[in-house]
Amino acid sequence: ASGRSTAYPDLPGPDREARAIACLQRAKAEGIDTTVDATTFDLGRDARLLATVARGSGVNLVNVTGWWLDVPRFLVGVGVNQMAREFVRDLTEGFRGPEGNTGIRAGMLKCAADVDGVTPPLETMARAVARAHRETGVPIMVHSHPGAQGARRQIAIFREECVDLTRVNIDLCYDTTDTEF
DSSP, X not given: OOHHHHHOTTTTOTTHHHHHHHHHHHHHHTTOOEEEEOOOGGGTOOHHHHHHXXXXXXXXXXXXXXXXXXXXXXXXXXXXHHHHHHHHHHHHTOOEXXXXXXXXXXXXXXXXOBTTBSOHHHHHHHHHHHHHHXXXXXXXXXXXXXXXXXXXXXHHHHHHTTOOGGGEEEETXXXXXXXXX
């Protein structure tokens, strides 16, 4: 379980498992068999909960690894290759929890940038995601702020890292009137 769900289990409210299962059962009844849960570790990913909900609902949930926006101080100084190894481990071996390896693996990579653009810590994460992609071939989803046009820098990083750009989805590009972008 993630730190949030372990430390503050009551925050999501009562019966979160049952509510999530019921929600996905309704989606399945409408024809949805698979969906991506884009919750990275820093957003509170709970891989065990997702596995339970997937089994209970019959909907395949694809987990992500990578990082969103909030790179904590304990990662300052961690190198690109170190993070890439962690992301590859999440993809090939599974997420680790307090009890050890969960056996639940990620199926997609994620990185992000927001209104401040690709800050140095977010560049580290983008490059780590790119290197994990190169090693595994797993697709990448990218959170980007259209006003800051951070996707331009993210794409440049991916090109520098030799990412297969046909395996990259840039989210939130539609939220602008700049049709050139």
